[in-house]
Amino acid sequence: MRSILFKNGRLVDPASGFDGTCDVRVSGTRVAEVGEALSDAAARVIDIDGLVICPGFVDLHVHLREPGREDEETVASGSAGAALGGFTALGAMPNTDPVCDNAAVADKVHAAGVAAGYAKVIPAGALTKGLEGKVLAPVGEMVTGAARVRMFTDDGRGVQDSRVLRRAMEYIKGFDAICAEHCEDAGLAEGGQMHEGYYSDLLGLKGVPAAAEDVHLARDLALAKLTGVRFHALHVSTAGSVELIRRAKADGVRVTAEVTPHHLKLTDAELSSFDPHFKVNPPLRSASDVEAVRIGLADGTLDAYATDHAPHAPEEKESEFELAPPGLLGLETALGVMLTEVVGDGVLSLPEALKVMATNPARILRLEGHGGPIVEGAAANLTVFDPAVVWTVDPTLFASRSRNTPWAGRNLKGKVVHTMFDGTLVVRDGKLVKETQV
């Protein structure tokens, strides 16, 4: 079996705590050897001097739009973009058409991921049928099906009926799966276009108060405590949420939480341009909320960095602000934003950044072979990136079928060079290795 030997790289492995120059040899689908000055005459040697090698990134939260909106994204195009962004595993949200609220759809999404071969695609199942918040979806058949669904959510909205959510949590707990919520009180958020505050008042756009997220999350945490379910808060965006999660963790509630790249940097001031590329749900918040989620990520209150990659067709964003759908792309800019805006601003060290990008999300999903540690015998899911190169975001170069990024034209530092998924180089020198139809 032919080996691939990554030579002279800086190995950063948050799972073991290792950070230093180290070679990694991969044989077949597994890591064969980790150590200094490795040599293997038969191996294909890839010199990664000056580059970082780390566990492949894991994104808990992407929208791949398949089935239903294949014009915007497919499992193949989305996972190709993911590979270019250094991700080796993706949690695909269930708000497709038809909704992923049964094993047939979940297994189809999973199979499409296997066929594409760029990354592990793990569909999240809907909590309730049709995402309607009324009738519990068949959790058991999704957990035990080929997709092995392990997270359930009605993402795009939260379950409004407390009784339904309580039952869902109890039932899901029996399968040891995760209940994840998009925390938003529908009444408080109704008609909302952006964060409620100074800028919404100024711009005359209807606001969504931070309290819409806070009150929903507070209820969810109370129910998580009541039921003992593993609970995950999706795309946390407010200072109030960070504080609620901090207290719940101290209180022993089984809660994890994620934060997006955009909520770690962009504020509601961006909306002054009325550019729908900054329209997202939850909305870009105030500067003090951005500061709070940064502190929350740094102190471990927030566990994972998740993109909420949400492709939309160009014509949908070339409309009036109020008519444009919320959502923006994240996979191909995630590392650059993390290194430029989060590590660059001193919020996290590089090893801490890789922990929230790879190790923590892999642990939340209990993904074998992802997130490190990079040791002999581990599945070879690896990312190699250049931490210093500066590049300009050009959405026309994305593998994604959509172009709706708020980062267009910005200079970002840090770019993926190689991505290895289950021992196969899927990205080599910043390009997809196999040019399959995406």
Add this chain to the structure above:
Amino acid sequence: MMIKHLLSINQLSTEQIENILDTADSFREVGTRTIKKVPALRGRTVCNLFFESSTRTRLSFELAARRLSADVINFNADSRTSVSKGESFKDTALTLQAMGLDAIVVRHTSAGAAQRLSQWVDASVINAGDGAHEHPTQALLDLYTIRERLGGLDGLHIGIVGDVVHSRVARSNIAAMTKMGAQVTVIGPPTLLPPTAGSWGVEVTGDLDDVLPKLDVVYLLRIQKERQGEQYFPSLREYAVFWGLSLRRAGLMKPEALIMHAGPINRGVEIASDLAGLDRCIVADQVTNGIAVRASLLFLMLGAQHQGRVSG
């Protein structure tokens, strides 16, 4: 130098505002002639692009353009029907762009629509109201009307009463009036006042009786009837009791203080019917002046550099 587009009142300096108002004096005079027309914009084309029906604003802009001898075309499209036909806002803009227009006057239900449009066309874009965001020409005509009656804005105390949250008229007027040196107080139920309005350089209060005796101008905002179904206030009756300008309240005002309203008026809600007919209630002046101010703006934005003068 005049601006290319008028999207927000904040784009204008005090000098530019004064220039627009001074120039409007000439057009006010044109409006009193038997032949109400000058050739300043002959051969230029102005399009009224209305995604939200507003007969009075469209007529005002149309008259203003026609008095300058511009060709006027009207494009009326409900924002919802346009979308259901499948044509995006950008495609509508590109269609108009291909027609070679000189100015597009746009009214839309969506905040920011004028700004979006200005990115896609070469024509000058004039915001004739975008959602709850801004209505800059309304503010300019209000400044003109106040100046005409009271000589200027500097040092005046102006009260804006009612639904500030949903009001583009309020946003533009607050910015314009404070820029021109007036002190502004916004008055209404807390649900209809923006929570951060205090940061706009205005006073915020719920007590109309308390503030009325101090005001030089009371500006009443229209209450849309559907707001009472959205729990902003219990009923129109209760609204009128606390924030309507009744005969009793009018008695608290300074004798020379003015009453203004952007129309259309809900008699008995924002203002008692008997007050609407008083000389101090200058709603009709606002309408008349609107034509002159809009003509002034079109002239300065499109024609001044070519024609140099108004007479003819």
